Amino acid sequence: MQLPQRIYRTMRKHLDVLVPQRDYAWPHRVMFIAGLPKSGTTWLAQLLAEVPGYRIRQPTDPDGCVMQHNICKEAFAALPRNRYSVVKYHTQFSETNLAAIQAHHLRTVVMYRDLRDQCVSRYFHVLYDPTHRHHRHYNEVSPETGLSHCIEVTLDEYMPWVQRWLPCLSQYPDKFCEVRYEALSADPVGTLSRVIEFYQIRLSPEQVTGIVRQVAGRTKFDLRLNLRRKSGTARKGRVGDWRNHFAEEHVHRFKEVCGQFLVELGYERDLEWHR
Numbered sequence: 159m160q161l162p163q164r165i166y167r168t169m170r171k172h173l174d175v176l177v178p179q180r181d182y183a184w185p186h187r188v189m190f191i192a193g194l195p196k197s198g199t200t201w202l203a204q205l206l207a208e209v210p211g212y213r214i215r216q217p218t219d220p221d222g223c224v225m226q227h228n229i230c231k232e233a234f235a236a237l238p239r240n241r242y243s244v245v246k247y248h249t250q251f252s253e254t255n256l257a258a259i260q261a262h263h264l265r266t267v268v269m270y271r272d273l274r275d276q277c278v279s280r281y282f283h284v285l286y287d288p289t290h291r292h293h294r295h296y297n298e299v300s301p302e303t304g305l306s307h308c309i310e311v312t313l314d315e316y317m318p319w320v321q322r323w324l325p326c327l328s329q330y331p332d333k334f335c336e337v338r339y340e341a342l343s344a345d346p347v348g349t350l351s352r353v354i355e356f357y358q359i360r361l362s363p364e365q366v367t368g369i370v371r372q373v374a375g376r377t378k379f380d381l382r383l384n385l386r387r388k389s390g391t392a393r394k395g396r397v398g399d400w401r402n403h404f405a406e407e408h409v410h411r412f413k414e415v416c417g418q419f420l421v422e423l424g425y426e427r428d429l430e431w432h433r
Contacts, residue, residue, distance in 0.1 A: 182210060189206050189242075189244045190247075190267070191203055193269035197270050202350075213241065217234055218233055227250045228249065235262075250319050268326075268336055270320045271338060271339035273320070275398065292311075305405075313412070321419070350369065350370060409433060417429045
Protein backbone atom coordinates (compact mmCIF):
# COMPACT_ATOMS: atom_id res chain seq x y z
CA MET A 159 0.00 0.00 0.00
CA GLN A 160 1.33 3.45 -0.95
CA LEU A 161 1.47 6.12 1.74
CA PRO A 162 -0.32 9.45 1.10
CA GLN A 163 2.08 12.16 -0.02
CA ARG A 164 1.55 14.26 3.12
CA ILE A 165 2.39 11.38 5.47
CA TYR A 166 5.30 10.29 3.29
CA ARG A 167 6.85 13.78 3.32
CA THR A 168 6.46 14.03 7.11
CA MET A 169 8.19 10.70 7.63
CA ARG A 170 11.03 11.69 5.30
CA LYS A 171 11.50 14.95 7.18
CA HIS A 172 11.89 13.19 10.53
CA LEU A 173 14.17 10.52 9.08
CA ASP A 174 16.36 13.26 7.63
CA VAL A 175 17.19 14.44 11.14
CA LEU A 176 18.22 10.95 12.17
CA VAL A 177 20.39 10.01 9.18
CA PRO A 178 23.69 11.93 9.02
CA GLN A 179 25.78 12.37 5.90
CA ARG A 180 28.62 10.24 7.26
CA ASP A 181 26.47 7.13 6.85
CA TYR A 182 27.07 7.41 3.10
CA ALA A 183 30.07 8.13 0.93
CA TRP A 184 28.59 9.96 -2.04
CA PRO A 185 31.09 12.36 -3.68
CA HIS A 186 28.62 15.22 -4.28
CA ARG A 187 26.75 16.88 -1.45
CA VAL A 188 24.30 18.60 -3.83
CA MET A 189 22.54 17.37 -6.95
CA PHE A 190 21.39 20.52 -8.73
CA ILE A 191 18.75 20.62 -11.47
CA ALA A 192 18.46 23.74 -13.62
CA GLY A 193 15.30 22.99 -15.54
CA LEU A 194 13.03 24.63 -18.06
CA PRO A 195 9.65 25.23 -16.40
CA LYS A 196 7.16 22.43 -17.14
CA SER A 197 9.86 20.03 -18.37
CA GLY A 198 9.57 17.26 -15.77
CA THR A 199 12.02 18.64 -13.23
CA THR A 200 9.76 17.83 -10.27
CA TRP A 201 9.64 14.20 -11.40
CA LEU A 202 13.41 13.99 -11.77
CA ALA A 203 13.95 15.66 -8.39
CA GLN A 204 11.61 13.16 -6.73
CA LEU A 205 13.56 10.29 -8.29
CA LEU A 206 16.92 11.65 -7.18
CA ALA A 207 15.59 12.27 -3.68
CA GLU A 208 15.11 8.50 -3.34
CA VAL A 209 18.87 7.92 -3.56
CA PRO A 210 19.80 6.91 0.01
CA GLY A 211 20.74 9.97 2.05
CA TYR A 212 19.40 12.61 -0.34
CA ARG A 213 16.43 14.93 0.26
CA ILE A 214 14.84 17.73 -1.75
CA ARG A 215 15.67 21.05 -0.12
CA GLN A 216 14.78 24.68 -0.71
CA PRO A 217 17.84 26.93 -0.26
CA THR A 218 17.33 30.38 1.19
CA ASP A 219 16.59 33.21 -1.22
CA PRO A 220 17.52 36.37 0.71
CA ASP A 221 17.62 38.64 -2.34
CA GLY A 222 14.78 37.11 -4.33
CA CYS A 223 17.16 35.99 -7.06
CA VAL A 224 15.61 32.51 -7.35
CA MET A 225 12.24 34.04 -8.13
CA GLN A 226 13.89 35.73 -11.11
CA HIS A 227 15.27 32.37 -12.33
CA ASN A 228 18.73 33.26 -11.07
CA ILE A 229 20.82 31.89 -8.24
CA CYS A 230 23.22 33.38 -5.76
CA LYS A 231 26.12 31.98 -3.77
CA GLU A 232 24.29 32.55 -0.49
CA ALA A 233 21.49 30.15 -1.45
CA PHE A 234 23.78 27.15 -1.69
CA ALA A 235 26.00 28.24 1.18
CA ALA A 236 22.99 27.90 3.49
CA LEU A 237 22.42 24.22 2.68
CA PRO A 238 23.24 21.86 5.59
CA ARG A 239 26.81 20.67 5.28
CA ASN A 240 26.13 17.34 7.00
CA ARG A 241 23.29 16.35 4.67
CA TYR A 242 22.88 15.43 1.00
CA SER A 243 20.55 17.66 -0.99
CA VAL A 244 18.59 17.70 -4.23
CA VAL A 245 17.94 21.26 -5.39
CA LYS A 246 15.66 22.05 -8.31
CA TYR A 247 15.21 25.50 -9.84
CA HIS A 248 14.36 27.02 -13.21
CA THR A 249 17.71 28.81 -13.35
CA GLN A 250 18.44 30.56 -16.64
CA PHE A 251 21.94 30.71 -18.04
CA SER A 252 24.04 33.78 -17.35
CA GLU A 253 27.69 34.31 -16.58
CA THR A 254 26.72 35.29 -13.02
CA ASN A 255 24.69 32.12 -12.52
CA LEU A 256 27.49 30.03 -14.02
CA ALA A 257 29.95 31.63 -11.61
CA ALA A 258 27.70 30.75 -8.64
CA ILE A 259 27.45 27.14 -9.84
CA GLN A 260 31.21 26.91 -10.29
CA ALA A 261 31.91 28.56 -6.94
CA HIS A 262 30.15 25.68 -5.20
CA HIS A 263 31.58 23.04 -7.55
CA LEU A 264 28.11 21.90 -8.50
CA ARG A 265 27.55 19.26 -11.11
CA THR A 266 24.36 20.41 -12.80
CA VAL A 267 21.57 18.73 -14.73
CA VAL A 268 20.04 20.99 -17.39
CA MET A 269 16.59 19.72 -18.33
CA TYR A 270 14.24 20.78 -21.11
CA ARG A 271 11.66 19.40 -23.55
CA ASP A 272 10.00 20.02 -26.90
CA LEU A 273 8.86 23.62 -26.53
CA ARG A 274 5.49 22.86 -28.10
CA ASP A 275 4.68 20.35 -25.38
CA GLN A 276 6.16 22.70 -22.78
CA CYS A 277 3.76 25.39 -23.99
CA VAL A 278 0.71 23.13 -23.67
CA SER A 279 1.81 21.99 -20.21
CA ARG A 280 2.24 25.60 -19.12
CA TYR A 281 -1.19 26.54 -20.48
CA PHE A 282 -2.96 23.93 -18.34
CA HIS A 283 -0.86 24.79 -15.30
CA VAL A 284 -1.86 28.45 -15.54
CA LEU A 285 -5.48 27.52 -16.27
CA TYR A 286 -5.74 25.61 -12.97
CA ASP A 287 -3.42 27.70 -10.77
CA PRO A 288 -5.38 30.63 -9.26
CA THR A 289 -2.16 32.22 -7.97
CA HIS A 290 -0.64 32.64 -11.43
CA ARG A 291 -0.62 36.13 -12.97
CA HIS A 292 -2.27 34.87 -16.18
CA HIS A 293 -4.83 32.59 -14.54
CA ARG A 294 -7.79 34.97 -14.79
CA HIS A 295 -7.03 35.86 -18.39
CA TYR A 296 -6.82 32.21 -19.52
CA ASN A 297 -10.15 31.46 -17.85
CA GLU A 298 -11.86 34.44 -19.48
CA VAL A 299 -10.77 33.84 -23.08
CA SER A 300 -11.20 30.88 -25.41
CA PRO A 301 -8.69 28.00 -25.25
CA GLU A 302 -7.41 29.04 -28.68
CA THR A 303 -6.73 32.60 -27.50
CA GLY A 304 -5.21 31.45 -24.23
CA LEU A 305 -2.91 29.04 -26.03
CA SER A 306 -1.88 31.78 -28.47
CA HIS A 307 -0.85 33.93 -25.52
CA CYS A 308 1.02 31.00 -23.98
CA ILE A 309 2.88 30.45 -27.25
CA GLU A 310 4.12 34.04 -27.18
CA VAL A 311 5.40 33.55 -23.63
CA THR A 312 7.20 30.36 -24.67
CA LEU A 313 8.79 31.98 -27.70
CA ASP A 314 9.80 35.10 -25.79
CA GLU A 315 11.04 33.54 -22.53
CA TYR A 316 11.59 29.80 -22.80
CA MET A 317 13.04 29.40 -26.27
CA PRO A 318 15.95 31.72 -25.25
CA TRP A 319 16.21 29.76 -21.97
CA VAL A 320 17.13 26.61 -23.91
CA GLN A 321 19.27 28.41 -26.49
CA ARG A 322 21.47 30.04 -23.85
CA TRP A 323 22.16 26.81 -21.98
CA LEU A 324 23.23 24.77 -25.03
CA PRO A 325 26.76 26.25 -25.44
CA CYS A 326 27.46 25.59 -21.77
CA LEU A 327 26.43 21.97 -22.17
CA SER A 328 28.91 21.60 -25.02
CA GLN A 329 31.72 23.48 -23.29
CA TYR A 330 31.55 21.69 -19.92
CA PRO A 331 30.31 18.12 -20.60
CA ASP A 332 31.86 16.82 -17.38
CA LYS A 333 30.08 19.43 -15.26
CA PHE A 334 26.71 19.72 -17.00
CA CYS A 335 24.39 16.88 -17.95
CA GLU A 336 21.66 17.37 -20.55
CA VAL A 337 18.37 15.58 -19.84
CA ARG A 338 15.31 15.82 -22.05
CA TYR A 339 11.84 15.10 -20.77
CA GLU A 340 11.28 12.81 -23.74
CA ALA A 341 14.16 10.57 -22.64
CA LEU A 342 12.92 10.43 -19.05
CA SER A 343 9.40 9.62 -20.22
CA ALA A 344 10.48 6.89 -22.65
CA ASP A 345 13.08 5.27 -20.38
CA PRO A 346 12.93 6.48 -16.77
CA VAL A 347 15.19 3.71 -15.50
CA GLY A 348 17.87 4.30 -18.13
CA THR A 349 17.71 8.09 -17.78
CA LEU A 350 17.86 7.98 -13.99
CA SER A 351 20.82 5.58 -14.22
CA ARG A 352 22.63 8.05 -16.48
CA VAL A 353 22.01 10.96 -14.11
CA ILE A 354 23.08 8.96 -11.06
CA GLU A 355 26.25 7.92 -12.88
CA PHE A 356 26.89 11.59 -13.73
CA TYR A 357 26.94 12.23 -9.97
CA GLN A 358 29.33 9.28 -9.51
CA ILE A 359 26.80 7.31 -7.48
CA ARG A 360 26.77 3.54 -7.74
CA LEU A 361 23.40 1.83 -7.39
CA SER A 362 22.42 -1.56 -8.67
CA PRO A 363 19.96 -1.86 -11.59
CA GLU A 364 17.46 -3.31 -9.12
CA GLN A 365 17.79 -0.27 -6.85
CA VAL A 366 17.24 2.16 -9.74
CA THR A 367 14.21 0.21 -10.95
CA GLY A 368 12.83 0.19 -7.42
CA ILE A 369 13.18 3.98 -7.17
CA VAL A 370 11.29 4.52 -10.43
CA ARG A 371 8.48 2.20 -9.35
CA GLN A 372 8.23 3.77 -5.92
CA VAL A 373 7.87 7.31 -7.25
CA ALA A 374 5.42 6.21 -9.95
CA GLY A 375 3.31 4.41 -7.37
CA ARG A 376 2.67 7.51 -5.28
CA THR A 377 2.31 10.08 -8.10
CA LYS A 378 -1.20 11.36 -8.78
CA PHE A 379 -1.69 12.81 -12.26
CA ASP A 380 -4.37 15.30 -11.27
CA LEU A 381 -3.03 18.81 -11.81
CA ARG A 382 -6.05 20.62 -10.39
CA LEU A 383 -5.99 18.51 -7.20
CA ASN A 384 -2.21 18.68 -6.84
CA LEU A 385 -2.20 22.47 -7.10
CA ARG A 386 -4.97 22.75 -4.53
CA ARG A 387 -3.09 20.50 -2.12
CA LYS A 388 0.28 22.06 -2.99
CA SER A 389 1.59 18.54 -3.49
CA GLY A 390 3.16 18.91 -6.93
CA THR A 391 2.35 19.79 -10.52
CA ALA A 392 2.10 16.34 -12.09
CA ARG A 393 -0.04 16.11 -15.22
CA LYS A 394 -0.09 13.18 -17.60
CA GLY A 395 2.01 15.13 -20.12
CA ARG A 396 2.39 12.83 -23.11
CA VAL A 397 5.13 13.45 -25.65
CA GLY A 398 3.59 15.05 -28.74
CA ASP A 399 0.48 16.18 -26.85
CA TRP A 400 0.73 19.54 -28.61
CA ARG A 401 -0.88 17.93 -31.67
CA ASN A 402 -4.09 17.54 -29.67
CA HIS A 403 -4.27 21.25 -28.85
CA PHE A 404 -2.55 23.35 -31.53
CA ALA A 405 -4.70 24.89 -34.24
CA GLU A 406 -3.21 25.75 -37.62
CA GLU A 407 -2.60 29.32 -36.48
CA HIS A 408 -0.57 28.00 -33.55
CA VAL A 409 1.49 25.75 -35.82
CA HIS A 410 2.18 28.66 -38.16
CA ARG A 411 3.28 30.98 -35.35
CA PHE A 412 5.56 28.36 -33.80
CA LYS A 413 7.15 27.56 -37.14
CA GLU A 414 7.70 31.23 -37.82
CA VAL A 415 9.90 31.77 -34.78
CA CYS A 416 10.97 28.37 -33.51
CA GLY A 417 10.68 26.01 -36.47
CA GLN A 418 14.36 25.89 -37.36
CA PHE A 419 15.37 25.59 -33.72
CA LEU A 420 13.17 22.50 -33.35
CA VAL A 421 14.98 21.02 -36.36
CA GLU A 422 18.37 21.81 -34.82
CA LEU A 423 17.34 20.09 -31.59
CA GLY A 424 16.20 17.03 -33.52
CA TYR A 425 12.52 17.33 -32.68
CA GLU A 426 11.70 17.67 -36.39
CA ARG A 427 13.50 16.63 -39.58
CA ASP A 428 12.52 19.73 -41.54
CA LEU A 429 10.07 22.62 -41.56
CA GLU A 430 7.27 20.57 -43.11
CA TRP A 431 5.90 19.40 -39.77
CA HIS A 432 2.23 19.87 -39.03
CA ARG A 433 -0.44 18.65 -36.60
